[in-house]
Amino acid sequence: xxxxxxxxxxxxxxxxxxxxxxxxxxxxxxxxxxxxxxxxxxxxxxxxxxxxxxxxxxxxxxxxxxxxxxxxxxxxxxxxxxxxxxxxxxxxxxxxxxxxxxxxxxxxxxxxxxxxxxxxxxxxxxxxxxxxxxxxxxxxxxxxxxxxxxxxxxxxxxxxxxxxxxxxxxxxxxxxxxxxxxxxxxxxxxxxxxxxxxxxxxxxxxxxxxxxxxxxxxx
Numbered sequence: 001x002x003x004x005x006x007x008x009x010x011x012x013x014x015x016x017x018x019x020x021x022x023x024x025x026x027x028x029x030x031x032x033x034x035x036x037x038x039x040x041x042x043x044x045x046x047x048x049x050x051x052x053x054x055x056x057x058x059x060x061x062x063x064x065x066x067x068x069x070x071x072x073x074x075x076x077x078x079x080x081x082x083x084x085x086x087x088x089x090x091x092x093x094x095x096x097x098x099x100x101x102x103x104x105x106x107x108x109x110x111x112x113x114x115x116x117x118x119x120x121x122x123x124x125x126x127x128x129x130x131x132x133x134x135x136x137x138x139x140x141x142x143x144x145x146x147x148x149x150x151x152x153x154x155x156x157x158x159x160x161x162x163x164x165x166x167x168x169x170x171x172x173x174x175x176x177x178x179x180x181x182x183x184x185x186x187x188x189x190x191x192x193x194x195x196x197x198x199x200x201x202x203x204x205x206x207x208x209x210x211x212x213x214x215x216x217x218x219x
Contacts, residue, residue, distance in 0.1 A: 039155060039171070040105065040155045040156065040157045040169055040170075040171045041157075042103070042105075042171075042217045042218055043217070043218050044105065044215035044216065044217055044218070045215075045216055045217065045218045046215065046216040047213060047214070047215050047216075048096060048097075048098070048104075048214040048215070048216065050093055050096065050181075050212060050213075050214055051093060052209070052210075053078070053209035053210075053212075055093075056091050056092065056093055056209070057091065057092040057093075057094060058091050059088065059089060059090050059091070059092065060082060060083045060084040060087055060088065060089035060090075061080055061081060061082060061083060061089050061090065061091055061184060062079075062080075062081045062083060063078050063079070063080055063081075063091065063209070064078060064079050064081070065077070065078055065079075066078065066079050066206060068111070068206055070109065070161075070162055070165055070208060075109075075208045075210055075211065076208065076209070076210065077111075077206055077207070077208055078206070078207055078208070078209055079113060079204055079205075079206055080183075080184060080185060080204060080205050080206070080207050081113075081115075081185070081202075081203075081204040082184070082185055082199065082202065082203055082204070085198060085199050085200055085201055085202060085203075086198050086200070087198060088196045088197055088198070089184055089185075089196060089199075090120070090122075090182050090183065090184040090196040091182070091183050091184055092180055092181070092182045093180060093181040093182075093212070094180050095178060095180070096178065096179050096180065096181065096214065097177065097178055098174055098176065098177065098178065098179050098216070099177075099216065100174075100175060100176060100177050101173065101174075101175055102173070102174060102216055102217070102219070103153075103171060103172065103173050103174070103216070103217040103219070104123065104171065104172065104174050104179070104214060104215065104216055104217065105169055105170065105171040105214070105215045105217055106121065106123050106169065106170050106171075106181050106212070106213070106214050106215075107167055107168065107169035107170075107211075107212075107213050107215075108121070108167070108168060108183065108207060108208070108209075108211050108212045108213070109161065109165055109166070109167055109168075109207065109208040109211040110135070110137060110165070110166055110167075110168050110205055110206065110207050111137065111164045111165045111166070111205070111206040111207075112137035112138055112164065112205060112206070113185075113203075113204040113205050113206055114204075115202050115203060115204045116185045116187075116202070116203030116204045116205050117136065117137045117138035117188075117205075118134060118135070118136060118137065118143070118185065118186045118187055118188055118190065118195075118203065118205075119134070119135045119137055119168060119183070119184075119185060119186065119205050120132065120133070120134050120135075120182075120183065120184055120185070120186040120190065120192070120195030120196060121133050121135070121156070121168055121170045121181075121182075121183050122170075122180075122181070122182040122183070122195075122196075123151070123170055123172060123174065123179055123180070123181055123182075124151075124179060124180050124182060125150070125151065125174060125175065125176025125178065125179050125180075126176060128148050128149045129148065129149035129150040129151045129175065129176060130147070130148050130149065130151050131145070131146070131147040131148070131151045131154035131170055131171075131172035132145065132146050132147075132148075132154070132170075132192040132193055132195060133145040133146075133154070133156035133168070133170045133192060134186060134190060134191075134192050134195050135156070135158050135166065135168045136158075136188075137164075137166060137205065140158055140160055140166060141158065142156050142157065142158050143192070144191065144192040145170070145192060146192045146193050147172055148193065150175040150176070151172045151173065151174060151175065151176075152172065152173040152175070153171075153172060153173050154170070154171070154172040155170075155171045155172070156168070156169065156170045156171070157169050157171075167211075171217065181212070181214065182196065183207075183212075184196060184205075185199075185203040185204055185205040186199060186203065187199040187200070187201055187203055
């Protein structure tokens with residue numbers, strides 16, 4: 001027959017083990033998911049069909065053709081210009097169906113303008129779940145990249161493809177069934193998480209809308 005002291009010790013051990021198990025479960029829930037070997041360089045398995053630029057939503061931006069070109073190709077170049085320096089301004093490609101939990105990479109060809117050399121790119125599901133990046137088109141450098149909420153492992157890259165022209169790309173694990181691509185000029189002082197906000201200065205960038213690509217990456 002167990003003595004009261006042994007019974008008390010057994011109950012304490014059970015409580016202790018229960019607390020350890022609870023702490024372990026909670027810590028697992030709060031641990032970010034691992035990348036599973038997927039990076040911005042991972043091979044694409046599928047390209048998502050996107051709407052042409054006349055169907056993009058422009059918010060306090062204009063999109064006009066220019067006389068610029070990319071290595072004498074037939075790709076049409078447009079100047080993306082802010083019409084407000086005190087309010088948010090961005091172009092948005094909306095309602096893109098995707099597979100929940102897969103990795104996606106958005107990319108576009110961009111060149112600096114005489115009134116701007118910083119470019120913002122975002123992939124976003126249901127707010128606030130998203131990944132953002134800012135690119136320095138003057139130096140050809142990635143300024144900052146962040147991921148928020150249920151978008152994990154945000155990674156960005158900038159590659160020169162022609163004189164002054166860069167391929168800017170952003171990759172993340174997208175935990176959503178639908179997403180948007182948001183892009184536009186920003187300022188040197190902007191933060192990645194709010195790059196579309198007020199700039200307090202005029203800013204433009206040159207883009208090739210037909211080069212905007214969204215790819216699903218191999219697992």
